[in-house]
Amino acid sequence: xxxxxxxxxxxxxxxxxxxxxxxxxxxxxxxxxxxxxxxxxxxxxxxxxxxxxxxxxxxxxxxxxxxxxxxxxxxxxxxxxxxxxxxxxxxxxxxxxxxxxxxxxxxxxxxxxxxxxxxxxxxxxxxxxxxxxxxxxxxxxxxxxxxxxxxxxxxxxxxxxxxxxxxxxxxxxxxxxxxxxxxxxxxxxxxxxxxxxxxxxxxxxxxxxxxxxxxxxxxxxxxxxxxxxxxxxxxxxxxxxxxxxxxxxxxxxxxxxxxxxxxxxxxxxxxxxxxxxxxxxxxxxxxxxxxxxxxxxxxxxxxxxxxxxxxxxxxxxxxxxxxxxxxxxxxxxxxxxxxxxxxxxxxxxxxxxxxxxxxxxxxxxxxxxxxxxxxxxxxxxxxxxxxxxxxxxxxxxxxxxxxxxxxxxxxxxxxx
Amino acid sequence: xxxxxxxxxxxxxxxxxxxxxxxxxxxxxxxxxxxxxxxxxxxxxxxxxxxxxxxxxxxxxxxxxxxxxxxxxxxxxxxxxxxxxxxxxxxxxxxxxxxxxxxxxxxxxxxxxxxxxxxxxxxxxxxxxxxxxxxxxxxxxxxxxxxxxxxxxxxxxxxxxxxxxxxxxxxxxxxxxxxxxxxxxxxxxxxxxxxxxxxxxxxxxxxxxxxxxxxxxxxxxx
Ligand SMILES: [Zn+2]
Numbered sequence: 287x288x289x290x291x292x293x294x295x296x297x298x299x300x301x302x303x304x305x306x307x308x309x310x311x312x313x314x315x316x317x318x319x320x321x322x323x324x325x326x327x328x329x330x331x332x333x334x335x336x337x338x339x340x341x342x343x344x345x346x347x348x349x350x351x352x353x354x355x356x357x358x359x360x361x362x363x364x365x366x367x368x369x370x371x372x373x374x375x376x377x378x379x380x381x382x383x384x385x386x387x388x389x390x391x392x393x394x395x396x397x398x399x400x401x402x403x404x405x406x407x408x409x410x411x412x413x414x415x416x417x418x419x420x421x422x423x424x425x426x427x428x429x430x431x432x433x434x435x436x437x438x439x440x441x442x443x444x445x446x447x448x449x450x451x452x453x454x455x456x457x458x459x460x461x462x463x464x465x466x467x468x469x470x471x472x473x474x475x476x477x478x479x480x481x482x483x484x485x486x487x488x489x490x491x492x493x494x495x496x497x498x499x500x501x502x503x504x505x506x507x508x509x510x511x512x513x514x515x516x517x518x519x520x521x522x523x524x525x526x527x528x529x530x531x532x533x534x535x536x537x538x539x540x541x542x543x544x545x546x547x548x549x550x551x552x553x554x555x556x557x558x559x560x561x562x563x564x565x566x567x568x569x570x571x572x573x574x575x576x577x578x579x580x581x582x583x584x585x586x587x588x589x590x591x592x593x594x595x596x597x598x599x600x601x602x603x604x605x606x607x608x609x610x611x612x613x614x615x616x617x618x619x620x621x622x623x624x625x626x627x628x629x630x631x632x633x634x635x636x637x638x639x640x641x642x643x644x645x646x647x648x649x650x651x652x653x654x655x656x657x658x659x660x661x662x663x664x665x666x667x668x669x670x671x672x673x674x675x676x677x678x679x680x681x682x683x684x685x686x687x688x689x690x691x692x693x694x695x696x697x698x699x700x701x702x
Numbered sequence: 703x704x705x706x707x708x709x710x711x712x713x714x715x716x717x718x719x720x721x722x723x724x725x726x727x728x729x730x731x732x733x734x735x736x737x738x739x740x741x742x743x744x745x746x747x748x749x750x751x752x753x754x755x756x757x758x759x760x761x762x763x764x765x766x767x768x769x770x771x772x773x774x775x776x777x778x779x780x781x782x783x784x785x786x787x788x789x790x791x792x793x794x795x796x797x798x799x800x801x802x803x804x805x806x807x808x809x810x811x812x813x814x815x816x817x818x819x820x821x822x823x824x825x826x827x828x829x830x831x832x833x834x835x836x837x838x839x840x841x842x843x844x845x846x847x848x849x850x851x852x853x854x855x856x857x858x859x860x861x862x863x864x865x866x867x868x869x870x871x872x873x874x875x876x877x878x879x880x881x882x883x884x885x886x887x888x889x890x891x892x893x894x895x896x897x898x899x900x901x902x903x904x905x906x907x908x909x910x911x912x913x914x915x916x917x918x919x920x921x922x923x924x
Contacts, residue, residue: 490829544795
């Protein structure tokens with residue numbers, strides 16, 4: 287039997303874009319760890335026995351092996367370290383790698399530092415860098431940016447599921463408005479206003495049906511998560527830790543057009559799945575996580591989630607891939623605002639990628655941290671009010687997502 | 703390692719290098735490799751924060767290797783696909799080995815594809831990467847080339863953006879020969895000759911409304 291893995295602490299820097307007094311990536315990592323130590327005074331850097339670094343693109347950082355700069359800045363010479371990269375799912379994949387290390391029994395206390403500095407280039411140059419994670423031989427030249435691929439996928443998905451532009455626009459407004467209660471979020475720090483579904487509908491076209499406020503933010507930020515064995519969690523933070531009861535990681539094609547008729551999917555799920563519309567890797571990794579956590583009915587058993595809302599359309603597609611609704615119920619699920627704070631399964635109370643920000647290597651860790659805060663009753667001390675607290679949250683899902691759905695991980699966190 | 707990759711007769715041979723007899727330059731004006739160059743800096747009023755500007759451009763060689771026939775075919779106005787001799791699956795974009803696990807990475811064979819396709823899904827882009835901004839709005843479709851198991855992304859021309867529809871028949875049209883560079887941008891889709899747009903409807907009006915500012919915005923570029 288493998289060991290239980292716990293999330294015992296974590297913090298992010300504020301997320302921003304542009305010329306603020308940014309503290310540097312190694313300074314940001316240090317500050318995240320200092321905040322974690324304020325939350326868990328018993329935690330010492332000497333306890334860590336492995337560091338996993340989570341960083342997407344050296345194009346943004348213009349520094350190869352930037353983790354080496356961070357690592358020795360933290361004073362951790364001699365300690366094993368490596369970097370995980372897996373597109374937008376870099377954070378989730380780093381968490382997965384770190385959890386495996388604890389689960390195996392080989393490591394006890396593992397730190398994960400994630401970061402991205404996307405404001406080192408212009409927005410349009412940044413979009414092109416991200417698009418270099420599409421197949422540049424076939425797609426970069428004709429699409430140019432990721433939202434176009436997502437829009438093409440979402441357009442058909444919405445038609446197939448009777449979902450309207452307004453239905454998904456509610457998500458763009460929800461996550462930004464949740465971020466208004468969270469002082470580290472990019473939306474709160476930079477835009478600082480509540481928006482309506484109408485604002486989303488009237489925002490400029492990016493690629494039909496996706497508009498500006500259906501899209502996440504380009505960001506700069508750093509995050510730190512501390513995971514460990516249950517023995518260590520009980521020692522340093524007995525009242526506030528979460529257990530990773532389930533986890534799954536799955537993959538799909540790099541080019542979305544290649545997932546029509548893919549034999550590996552047909553074998554598992556039958557013909558015409560995932561089509562170009564569904565996130566097969568999300569369904570598959572969720573099924574792994576649910577099985578491990580003993581979850582039979584996710585809608586009933588999961589209280590909330592921090593999921594990868596790169597686009598409001600993809601958050602809606604993820605609901606379906608997580609099994610919260612099917613093709614007959616998804617439109618009504620959206621119209622009933624089931625994932626808003628006032629309803630039964632709030633999604634992205636922390637603000638998500640659209641509200642908090644999306645500094646790629648830090649993003650999945652940010653989601654993990656927000657989920658951890660909910661489960662350990664830390665929201666009142668981390669957010670501005672209790673408006674974005676999920677009352678009595680026992681079980682949360684963390685979702686991290688890459689490419690056009692090319693790599694996706696899901697984690698089930700529970701109150702211990 | 704080399705024992706696994708090479709056939710016995712190849713083992714004594716050194717690497718066989720291709721002899722390139724055709725070379726074309728179409729470098730746009732102003733594109734040059736500068737290497738690393740610091741080009742400026744800025745310091746905040748309070749003196750606490752400094753930003754420095756680094757410029758770095760590098761020439762990359764995309765080595766198409768076993769995929770070369772597809773890209774060379776574009777120069778000749780042809781769409782090449784590949785087909786698995788075992789299971790018959792055919793692809794554009796190409797695969798040099800079969801995706802079917804039962805075929806055990808069977809090497810595929812080249813087949814010339816018809817210049818016909820069908821829209822699988824579509825979008826109308828009002829924003830894009832730096833190098834595509836001037837072409838906006840762009841109708842981007844994933845088209846299934848006749849006989850292919852997968853869809854390939856490309857632009858749809860010769861249509862009012864709001865008229866694009868699912869399953870519409872397409873033809874593949876190449877740029878004039880002298881403008882081709884051996885990239886997927888050498889061709890685009892156009893509606894098949896038989897196709898007629900359907901009447902205006904609510905969704906088409908919505909798309910038209912959304913792209914109006916895009917037309918105005920693009921006019922402001924030089
Ligand atoms: Zn085959």
